[in-house]
Amino acid sequence: MVPRNKRHLNQEEKKREILNAASALFAENGFDGTSMTAIARSAGITPNTIYWYFPGKDDVLIGVLNNLTAGVLTEMATMTALPIRERLLNAITIFERPESLMNTVHSRITQSEVIAAWHSRFHMLIEQILVYEIIKAGIAKERAGTLARLLVYVIEGLLSHPLQQNDRENMVDAMLELANLPA
Known part of the structure; x- marks a missing residue:
């Protein structure tokens, strides 16, 4: 399944989803073991979309x-x-x-x-x-x-x-x- 953007969410909600996904992945895999792509997928967005919210x-x-x-x-x-x-x-x-x-x-x-x-x-x-x-x-x-x-x-x-x-x-x-x- 390919992640899709949730256009109906406002920016703060989307940012919160990204941070929640990152928090869970960092706890599970560590910082070094977590990629931006994995965070994006877990947040249900495309990998490029994450960079609209976070530079890195x-x-x-x-x-x-x-x-x-x-x-x-x-x-x-x-x-x-x-x-x-x-x-x-x-x-x-x-x-x-x-x-x-x-x-x-x-x-x-x-x-x-x-x-x-x-x-x-x-x-x-x-x-x-x-x-x-x-x-x-x-x-x-x-x-x-x-x-x-x-x-x-x-x-x-x-x-x-x-x-x-x-x-x-x-x-x-x-x-x-x-x-x-x-x-």
């Missing part, structure tokens, strides 16, 4: 990452009553899910300017959230930016080099203690 596969990846990030932020917003330690451990668990694609991002930073730019914006977003949390915990604003950056790097390190749950908890506890943040 990295741009599709960014769309998928933006959707995932929005979902994670929504999920994290439901955890505001939890202590910072629990929220950090939950964030690490969420971002290490295979569908989060964070390892793909880190492997593509040197190969793709658009991925590198997305990664920088993502860091800034997470750092801003952490700065807010750190200041809310009573740490001086002057120190909050450095501590937030440190937290981001520790989280990325734990994502890149997974540890057993007990070791991960010990790392987070040590980081919070060094930062003088309440667990």
Whole structure:
């Protein structure tokens, strides 16, 4: 069966279908194992049509990452009553899910300017959230930016080099203690 364009769908709906298809294929086959043609077929469009919406596969990846990030932020917003330690451990668990694609991002930073730019914006977003949390915990604003950056790097390190749950908890506890943040 040859895919056909769904002309009755508006652009945002079609874009959403493409991103949903890409998300499923990336989770199943990985970024490198998924072609633009496979994404188009899965979305029910012709291969050339996908390029009307996304200049390349990295741009599709960014769309998928933006959707995932929005979902994670929504999920994290439901955890505001939890202590910072629990929220950090939950964030690490969420971002290490295979569908989060964070390892793909880190492997593509040197190969793709658009991925590198997305990664920088993502860091800034997470750092801003952490700065807010750190200041809310009573740490001086002057120190909050450095501590937030440190937290981001520790989280990325734990994502890149997974540890057993007990070791991960010990790392987070040590980081919070060094930062003088309440667990």
